[in-house]
Amino acid sequence: VNGIAAALIVIVIVVLVVIVLIWAVALYNGFVRLRNLVQEAWRQIDVELNRRHDLIPNLVETVKGYAAHERGVFDEVSQARAAASGGGQSPAQQAASENMLTQALGRLFAVAEAYPVLRASENFQQLQLELTNTEDRIAAGRRFYNANVRALNTKVESFPSNIIAHAFGFVRAEYFETDDPAVRAAPQVSFGDGPATPGAPTA
Amino acid sequence: VLRGAFEGVPAVSFTYRWTTGSGRQRTTHACHVVVLDLPAFLPTVQLTPDGLGAKLTKAVGGQDIQFESDDFNRAWRVESRDLPVAHAIVNPRLMERLMRSDASGESLRIEGTSILSWAFGATDTGALARRLGLLAAVVHAIPRHVWQDHGYDPMTDQTIRGNS
Numbered sequence: 378v379n380g381i382a383a384a385l386i387v388i389v390i391v392v393l394v395v396i397v398l399i400w401a402v403a404l405y406n407g408f409v410r411l412r413n414l415v416q417e418a419w420r421q422i423d424v425e426l427n428r429r430h431d432l433i434p435n436l437v438e439t440v441k442g443y444a445a446h447e448r449g450v451f452d453e454v455s456q457a458r459a460a461a462s463g464g465g466q467s468p469a470q471q472a473a474s475e476n477m478l479t480q481a482l483g484r485l486f487a488v489a490e491a492y493p494v495l496r497a498s499e500n501f502q503q504l505q506l507e508l509t510n511t512e513d514r515i516a517a518g519r520r521f522y523n524a525n526v527r528a529l530n531t532k533v534e535s536f537p538s539n540i541i542a543h544a545f546g547f548v549r550a551e552y553f554e555t556d557d558p559a560v561r562a563a564p565q566v567s568f569g570d571g572p573a574t575p576g577a578p579t580a
Numbered sequence: 581v582l583r584g585a586f587e588g589v590p591a592v593s594f595t596y597r598w599t600t601g602s603g604r605q606r607t608t609h610a611c612h613v614v615v616l617d618l619p620a621f622l623p624t625v626q627l628t629p630d631g632l633g634a635k636l637t638k639a640v641g642g643q644d645i646q647f648e649s650d651d652f653n654r655a656w657r658v659e660s661r662d663l664p665v666a667h668a669i670v671n672p673r674l675m676e677r678l679m680r681s682d683a684s685g686e687s688l689r690i691e692g693t694s695i696l697s698w699a700f701g702a703t704d705t706g707a708l709a710r711r712l713g714l715l716a717a718v719v720h721a722i723p724r725h726v727w728q729d730h731g732y733d734p735m736t737d738q739t740i741r742g743n744s
Contacts (some may be wrong), residue, residue: 414663421664506735514725517668524646524667 404541411529415550418522419468422553425514426475430462432511433482436504440485443495447488450481457481468522468553475555482508519553526550582705586712589719590617595703612703615696616715620732622722623662625669626689627678630657649675655684665726674721683714695719 437451458481461474486505489495496502530549533542541547582593592615599608628634630644634657638644645658645666652675660666669690677683688697695715699707727734 418664510725510728513723517664517671517723517725520648520671521664521667524648527648528646 401541404538405545408529408532408538408542408545408547411525411532412547412550414525415522415529418518418525419553422515422518422522425511425518426471427462429508429511429515430458432504432508433458433478436482436501436508437485439498439501439504440489440492440495443492443498444488450484450488454478454481454485468551472554479555519555523552523554526552582703582708586616587716589716591615591712593703593705593708596698609700610702611698611700612707613696613698614708614711614715615694616712616719618690618693618695618719619734620727620730621693622669622690622726622730623660623665624689624691625658625660625662625666626687627670628657628659628687629685630655645670647675648672649679652679655679665729668726669718669722671721671723674718677714677717677721682710686711686714688715688718690718 433454437454440447441451457474457478461471461478463474466474489501529547532538533547533549584591594613594615596611596613597608599606601607630653634642634644638657642657643659644653645660645663646653647658647667647670649672656678658666658670685699686697687699688695695718697711697715699711724734
């Protein structure tokens with residue numbers, strides 16, 4: 378009888394260990410999946426940020442064609458763009474650089490406001506529209522990225538998943554926050570009434 | 581079946597009936613479905629009220645995409661295989677719209693080139709305008725870049741849609 382009882386205890390312990398192992402493996406795989414999602418979402422933001430940076434030289438050149446003497450603003454935009462497009466930045470650093478760039482662009486658009494012929498220029502309108510569209514893409518990418526970061530961070534901090542996180546070195550990810558109202562705003566789209574009025578980025 | 585146009589967009593309303601059981605247990609169910617055409621094929625995104633059934637389904641592994649609004653997450657269950665598109669479509673503007681009282685209890689689904697809503701019961705023509713209006717609001721909230729990524733640009737197509 379004692380032998381049967383001992384065997385039962387061993388079986389129960391083995392079953393419990395197997396259950397705990399399955400749970401740990403599932404949690405570990407969940408962490409890996411979330412971490413990869415965060416990285417993938419960040420790469421998507423990076424693509425959109427590059428697209429934004431690529432538009433800026435054309436925009437500056439177009440404004441220069443009408444307001445060449447506003448050199449200070451052009452230099453500011455160029456410096457902010459160079460800082461933002463420098464690689465190897467963390468999401469928080471990138472967000473700070475993008476905010477600086479947005480402020481510089483706001484001043485560029487403020488300059489453009491004083492030149493009605495420039496504002497009426499088809500090329501300028503097209504660039505402005507493309508910039509707005511790119512910022513909508515960045516806004517959508519930022520929301521997707523932050524949603525994945527939120528899911529990862531919640532899992533890293535929650536009990537009992539934090540045990541696995543601690544054991545295997547899964548850490549909190551950084552949010553990508555922006556102060557730019559144009560990027561923060563909900564995307565806008567117009568149907569049927571011609572091109573929507575593009576919202577210039579504002580400081 | 582009712583066919584027509586809402587804000588210039590082809591729309592259909594019909595009652596879908598199906599039977600379960602047999603013999604004395606035979607029961608016929610009805611569902612009022614409202615459909616609005618979309619200008620391009622989009623990935624499937626489904627939004628349903630986050631009721632008890634949804635909670636039970638989620639408890640056994642059913643999907644529910646989480647967004648930045650806790651109120652919205654409590655009120656709606658969102659499912660899609662295309663997470664980036666779901667996040668782009670369910671943006672803050674749409675979330676705010678779906679939290680209004682007239683959207684409460686609705687079930688919505690973007691499916692291919694249609695967006696549809698359904699409610700249990702026979703066709704209720706009195707609710708038609710409200711439900712079509714809600715579908716149109718969802719369509720208007722879809723960002724331009726989502727359309728562009730699926731082969732359509734609302735800014736270059738003057739034949740489309742709404743606001744008329």
